[in-house]
Amino acid sequence: MSQPLRVGMVGYAFMGAAHSQAWRTVNHVYDLPAPVEMRVVSGRTEASVAAAAARLGWSGHTDDWRTLLTRDDVDLIDICTPGDTHAEIAIAALAAGKHVLCEKPLANSVAEARKMAAAALAARASGVRAMCGFNYRRVPAVALMRQMIAEGRLGAIRHVRATYLQDWIVDPSFPLVWRLRREVAGSGALGDLGAHIVDLTQYVTGRLITEVSALTETFVKRRPLPAASTGLSATGGDAEMGDVTVDDAALFLARLGEGVVASYEATRFATGRKNGLHVEINGSLGTLVFDFERMNELQFYSRDVPETEQGFTRILVTEPAHPYLAAWWPPGHLIGYEHTFTHQAHDLVQAIAAGQDPAPSFSDALQVQLVLDAVARSAETSAWTAVEPVSL
Amino acid sequence: MSQPLRVGMVGYAFMGAAHSQAWRTVNHVYDLPAPVEMRVVSGRTEASVAAAAARLGWSGHTDDWRTLLTRDDVDLIDICTPGDTHAEIAIAALAAGKHVLCEKPLANSVAEARKMAAAALAARASGVRAMCGFNYRRVPAVALMRQMIAEGRLGAIRHVRATYLQDWIVDPSFPLVWRLRREVAGSGALGDLGAHIVDLTQYVTGRLITEVSALTETFVKRRPLPAASTGLSATGGDAEMGDVTVDDAALFLARLGEGVVASYEATRFATGRKNGLHVEINGSLGTLVFDFERMNELQFYSRDVPETEQGFTRILVTEPAHPYLAAWWPPGHLIGYEHTFTHQAHDLVQAIAAGQDPAPSFSDALQVQLVLDAVARSAETSAWTAVEPVSL
Amino acid sequence: MSQPLRVGMVGYAFMGAAHSQAWRTVNHVYDLPAPVEMRVVSGRTEASVAAAAARLGWSGHTDDWRTLLTRDDVDLIDICTPGDTHAEIAIAALAAGKHVLCEKPLANSVAEARKMAAAALAARASGVRAMCGFNYRRVPAVALMRQMIAEGRLGAIRHVRATYLQDWIVDPSFPLVWRLRREVAGSGALGDLGAHIVDLTQYVTGRLITEVSALTETFVKRRPLPAASTGLSATGGDAEMGDVTVDDAALFLARLGEGVVASYEATRFATGRKNGLHVEINGSLGTLVFDFERMNELQFYSRDVPETEQGFTRILVTEPAHPYLAAWWPPGHLIGYEHTFTHQAHDLVQAIAAGQDPAPSFSDALQVQLVLDAVARSAETSAWTAVEPVSL
């Protein structure tokens, strides 16, 4: 076995917890060419990050992510912080010769994303690898979807229909958290949810979005400040309210290469939809449908069976022959959300060990950013807007 | 076109309404060898039957079913009354040379059913036809199920799993209607619901039940008399209650021919299940699943596709190539419960015109009765009980 | 009971058959204030229409629809022909003092639709009624949806998500039938399918579409002429091909009144979707979802139950307390596509008898036409396009 891959992680909230579960697990499930070691986690507050390190299983901790750059015992920096910090950390890490895994969306702006992609390209020359964390690619059913489309099971692709529906801010009294502030999050549903379905549909179809017509909406325009909402503020009234500066919902029509037409929708106001990432692809020979809330299943319709027996087949994607699954449990014994991160860790470690570029690259992620940018501009100008090609 | 087939119907409640809808419709949807004419309906009360005739579309009416026997303009007698009257009417009708369609269950006892089957056999010699109305055979998805099993799509049958679940008497204040009285209904869930799944599973598998182990239960043993429940009674208290004399639920294990094992359950106490006729057949090569609450669908699992694409296929049974459907609407435009009776009418008219025996025959229905009888005896004796073979 | 309502129908293909089934049935299921009589059907070819009259149950037939205008024994003219003929027939019928039921879409152009709406308004003064046949309003689950939204069960509406997916022309060898020719059909998926979801979503939400951004696509641009495809043509090659002059698919984003955002898609290229009319409405308090392929069901999510018990409730819309259903079968005994036309007939007869305007009126249908027109113009100009308000 080769040298261990020693990881340092920046950020330890929701994404940090999910990544930690993956790093803790991947060694024990897959035969990796390099064992993973969880060396250090960084955060802004000493006491909090110390507790997080203990809880999440990191050997060490620091309150300054910059210290990771100079540590000899860190090979890979895993960035799990909000989008406004990605560019600075990733570029510095790559410059320091560290491999980088960066959570999506790659950045809060195209300009930042472009710099990151350029940095990744530069670092690549010296064998340094960079990858963006679009974890839903690693749902076995999604990987199977890509495989079946690549094999021609759908024929000529006609339609893409993708929604990512959540409902966690449907209540107007839900506070103004960082994800609702443009300066930290970049955008709202668009970057948080829309980015996933843009990447996922381009990934499974192998086609890129070329132009879009979009609308965005902010249904609840002012919300209680988090302090106010948690009762820490003494005074009442609108003084304790703040402006929501991101979109609650983003909808867009799109054209993809080779004549494909598409509809996308990302929203946090679809009451009852908890993590409703739903994708349908229609081709001349068949259809595939995926819904994350039933992530172990893939629906497949094929015209390639006798007419009286055609229908949507609910494939339970838990067989050893399905992507990623030989290492897990017997058929019918489901896996969950966190497994997508374990699979992602597996693919990244494999690529690094093999001296290959992991996917999606920072350039791939920049391209997604360019789509989001076209969507935002289209919504602003109320005009069909071309997606700018990737250029570094 | 041959002579019209002139129908007289006995009874005009729920089943009578369903049969009437079928007789009104069948001419207009299918090209029948003989047009159907709705001549006369009989009932006990002149005023009521007159109103029913007008509403349901019968040319005439009578308050004495015996008059149907002597009318020259009645070719077929359709019996839609409760089970305690079937034997007398059917035997008299057959003796009078009328074709007979008799609602299921054929009779309230094996003795009666045996007499009816013997009468049908005797009448057959002079070209008189008799059929029992197990309408669920005529759900297109069920007919398709039978066809696929006959073609070997399931391989060797291993398991039958059938339930018929309803909930309309789950409330203890629901009154003691005729279906809850043994002297009229013969039995409760067993004859009303169990008869359907016995017939349906034997029909689709082509195998007969040979022995059973059963239990029956009456959860609510006394109920308000209908008069009391509708407020017609002046006094309160238990005097207005009556004994429920039939089973609320009947469950049994069974063995069918060729090594098939089976489980059956019929109940009126499955809260939330409105018409939950659910059947699953497992074979060595595949599985078929039908649920009446989604009667336009059939689930099919086949081991005969690549392993990674296996799953339950939801066949929307609405294609022209599916049984009965070429005459109806385009694919995806559903049909309903009443269509099973129209299909039944179609099959019966076709058989009569062709001089063939319609199925299920009275002997087939007697065999179902023998199964129900074995179930009832098994429940009483708490012993495995063989199903008596059909003998007239 | 008042005088009978005597119907003359124009056209007897798919829609004519569906309407006939309704006219044959409605008397026998509902207590109508006026009995319906099926007097006469018209068509272009004597022999064909004679056969159709016999099969579908009409007393008479004619090969000239104009004769219906002067017959004293026709009270209502039911128009079931392609869209290019609607205006002429409807306007003449109204002028002749006949009530009119006209299939959707009301017309092939806004200009025609406007004339029809004006004619209806003029005729109304003399008690003549006009209605457009958006039958999906009469699915009990859809009627229930409207009722629940009107009662405030969803709170403030946020999102409308509507697709109408079919797949019957996915095969490029499918012939160039009239529905694929602009001069007869007006448009393709847009008018055929899109009209339904525009009407349905406006109906259930009580809000109108105000502006749209659209794209349309024709995936297969040339198809075999019907003659060629049926082998009647002697020569081969492209000479036997013709241009498809309508859209195969139409997608649009929309804004409705009161801040609702929406996404619509109509296509005939969604492989595996047979009659996939799917609508989801998200509100601040709940969500409703309807899918025609399971037309007896309505999904309802309510925030108004304990948090741990929230979820999508599959309401089986077959209870007597549900719209239209008291007249049909017991709970759980499904109805089908054709019942929507019976319900439509019921509502129309009731309105006429009560001297009230049936809904949707021709003005309502004109408004749908204006939406379709805005969609078509938006697709052409690639610009957000306002829906013109109804003006006669």
Place this chain on the structure above:
Amino acid sequence: MSQPLRVGMVGYAFMGAAHSQAWRTVNHVYDLPAPVEMRVVSGRTEASVAAAAARLGWSGHTDDWRTLLTRDDVDLIDICTPGDTHAEIAIAALAAGKHVLCEKPLANSVAEARKMAAAALAARASGVRAMCGFNYRRVPAVALMRQMIAEGRLGAIRHVRATYLQDWIVDPSFPLVWRLRREVAGSGALGDLGAHIVDLTQYVTGRLITEVSALTETFVKRRPLPAASTGLSATGGDAEMGDVTVDDAALFLARLGEGVVASYEATRFATGRKNGLHVEINGSLGTLVFDFERMNELQFYSRDVPETEQGFTRILVTEPAHPYLAAWWPPGHLIGYEHTFTHQAHDLVQAIAAGQDPAPSFSDALQVQLVLDAVARSAETSAWTAVEPVSL
């Protein structure tokens, strides 16, 4: 924090891998009163167990489970071997003062199970804890089911309907593995699958099975020996076949306390059912349905909502307020099979730390064994058979 809980595990195949994943994870997800340490794993073959220890994350290993008994640094022995070894190991471990977690079924015979339960009772006096691993109790949806029934949401329980369907031996060429040999596995589908649904339904309803009527079947009576099937054998023919000595399927009717009637079925021959543990409980006020293949969902029907809105609610059991879930991911982000073991580990550690008895106890597991024994005897004698009460 108290002293760590140091674990030694016996066996490292499927169950060992699942338990290891739980032990590795539980510390990092839940705030435990005692940290878990994975000290040692034992197996029969030195090389294999060494590899397993490395892969699964155990600090040490041994080829003799008896060494665990005398190690001071082992507090808990986790038994993951086949059923024929449980009694010896568990009794010795308890005698050595070690806490014990023993996989289900507790033993291969009632006699063994009784000895184990007696040993557990004896050890309890000195604060030693014993628990049997019925992991499905720890599916959040199942725990919620129990909670809702205990709160009276179903009213009086009427029906239990439970199946556990798999299909992994449906192919007759599948080899004669240890699970198909009575001397190792004790029984077939009955103990492997039936044990789970017996425990689960008794757990959620709070009622015990009192009598049963059963049938068992072995569809494929001879199979290739594993050696033969893997090609290690030089000769062909029946010499390489062996007898299947366990049941392929076990079906039984049952009565539970307080008038509940029930149907159970466990089979390995339900083609297409991969891990089809399906349970439905009907009560006078509502119904609950669970299906493991959609383990993050629970279906709930309640009569306690307006009649027109009643239906089966698909509760997505992923909310923080649901059992076990506050520690995991946001709503809609599913968990999988392995999480049941993590929850089990959590509950066991909590109980040990609190000085309380974990559930299910060995006595509870003995009671399940007594049910299985009654089933086996009923199948043999073809008679209703009472379940013997627990006595030590």
